[in-house]
């Protein structure tokens with residue numbers, strides 16, 4: 727059923743990570759990181775606390791290094807817009823195991839909700855398609871999130887999805903901010919004794 731209410735970011739991320747299997751997750755600075763932590767901290771989450779614009783490129787590197795594992799880069803529209811060039815490299819390299827998901831609230835929420843380019847109609851889905859990335863139609867309903875959650879594991883990417891979410895502020899859920907710790911536990915979870 728269609729609704730006029732924007733999706734809640736916590737509901738969206740909780741659904742995407744509910745049956746995560748061996749999904750490796752890179753989350754963008756700020757809100758996307760809080761959402762992933764709220765869904766349940768996991769050693770296979772790599773939280774980007776800084777490096778605005780870096781989520782898509784870091785996810786690409788991880789996907790190329792770990793071609794047998796599904797990789798999800800999940801971030802805000804502001805973060806993706808800052809590193810938009812990464813989409814061209816993702817399209818050129820075409821890692822089948824990579825998905826980039828944008829939580830598009832059309833603002834730079836963390837710094838006071840200044841409107842981003844998507845508030846002015848700039849179409850990230852069209853940009854991803856121009857980069858030869860398999861972009862789903864823009865998602866505005868939980869049914870679409872449900873379908874996306876399954877696609878993350880299929881391995882026929884690179885996949886892109888822009889999800890329109892509410893710009894309402896939600897409670898901050900802060901995981902560790904110790905970069906060395908986050909790196910080491912991620913490596914150990916992924917590589918075991920070889921880490």
Ligand SMILES: Cc1ncc(C[n+]2csc(CCOP(=O)(O)OP(=O)(O)O)c2C)c(N)n1
Nearest residue numbers: 756757778802803804805833834835836837
């Ligand atoms: C290079 C750089 N510029 C600016 C900032 C300040 N900053 C932190 S979060 C943020 C907004 C992020 O917006 P978005 O990715 O859309 O996430 P939202 O908080 O809206 O979910 C900004 C501008 C930063 N951390 N790094």
